[in-house]
Each structure stands twice: as C-alpha cells, then as structure tokens.
Amino acid sequence: MATVTPSPAxxxxxxxxxxxxxxxxxxxxxxxxxxxxINPFVAAVLRSPVHRLLSGQVLLLTVTGxxxxxxxxFPVGYVREGDTLTILSGRHTWWKNLxxxxxxxxxxxxxxxxxxxxxxxxxxxxLAEVDRLVARYGRKGAGQRIGVALDTSPPPTGEDLALAMxxxxxxxxxxxxxxxxxxx
Numbered sequence: 001m002a003t004v005t006p007s008p009a010x011x012x013x014x015x016x017x018x019x020x021x022x023x024x025x026x027x028x029x030x031x032x033x034x035x036x037x038i039n040p041f042v043a044a045v046l047r048s049p050v051h052r053l054l055s056g057q058v059l060l061l062t063v064t065g066x067x068x069x070x071x072x073x074f075p076v077g078y079v080r081e082g083d084t085l086t087i088l089s090g091r092h093t094w095w096k097n098l099x100x101x102x103x104x105x106x107x108x109x110x111x112x113x114x115x116x117x118x119x120x121x122x123x124x125x126x127l128a129e130v131d132r133l134v135a136r137y138g139r140k141g142a143g144q145r146i147g148v149a150l151d152t153s154p155p156p157t158g159e160d161l162a163l164a165m166x167x168x169x170x171x172x173x174x175x176x177x178x179x180x181x182x183x184x
Contacts, residue, residue: 025156025164029090029147042075051110057145059085060107061173063097063117072097077145078173079133080108083115085173088129088146095119095169104173115175123162129170130161 030038045053046060054075062073072094078085085106089095098104098117106113120126133142134150143150148164150156156164 025152025160026149027091027147027164028143028149029092032092035092039074043073046075046107046110055109059109061087062105063094063102066097066099077147079136079145083175085175086129087171087173088126088133089169089171090147091167093167095171098171106173106175108175113175115173118172118174120170120172123165126165126168126170127158127161130165 029035042054042058043060045051046055046058057077058075059078060073061076062071064071074094076087078087080086085108087095096119099119101116101118104115104117106115120129130142130146133145136142137145139155140151146165146168150161
C-alpha cells in the first residue's frame, strides 16, 4: 500500500474534535461504557496464569495523569519490535498524558517493564504507521490493531484513511532493561 497524504480538507485544526470516520471505515473500538465494563475483565486475564490468551496483542499500560498525578492502568493493543512497543491510539485521548517522554510501566506477557513514551502526532507519520501495519498484517489484521475496519471493498482510499485516523496518534514505548518479576 502506498503512503497516503491527507488532503487539505482532511487536515484537522489543532484542538478541534475529529469528525466521525466515513461510514465504510467504521471504528471497531467499543464505546466508553463498554470499555469500562470489559477492561477490568481483560486486565484480570492479563494478570492471571492464562494471560497468554491475550498477551500477544494486549498489554496493561500504567500512565500518570498530567494534572491529577494519579496512576491509571488499562489494557491497550500493541505491536512489538524488540524493546519497542507501538500503540496506535483510538478516539480516546489518554495518550496526551504521555507527551514529552513520560515514564510508563507495562505488564507485558506477565512481566513488569518500565520505559519512556514517545508520542507521534504528525499526520503523515501516523498514516505512514498505518501503511506499515497494513504491509505487515494485511488490511484486516492492521485494522484490528488500530481499531478501524480496513477490510472493506473497495479498499479504503488515502482520503478515507486520513479521515479515519484524524485525532489519532502513534505511541512508541521504549522499554528499559530486563523485566521485573512483579505485576502492574
């Protein structure tokens, strides 16, 4: 899939809410109410001996709120390359707490790890990451990882992707040395 660039019509003004994605590129991320209901179950599975059911694609991420100073832990999907984990945000803005190289803790395959977050908000970089995921996992697999149904017919255009990814960010977690034995 070729790299896509958004048209001027697809560019979002800073601080504005993203419009809904085109109808044929629907979000596959559940609404907030559903996430609040299922996240404790997913977290429990990830902390349990049967974590392998989910831990190949989902980890527990702990971030500290910028204003509250409170720690928040929730499950997120990821792609791993060595000690770098890549997360594509959904329509929720939790990732804004990670700007500026914020420290993070993760529970990854039953191992606690720490590291630093790098938030990439540049539209072209976000779309390039989508292209990379499509090349690696195909449209269906990439769509599952980013929370947008990409396995449509006909395939989505660059404009469709630019609109669907509006307001999203790429988060790279750069993990520190050896894993701890504790849990998040």
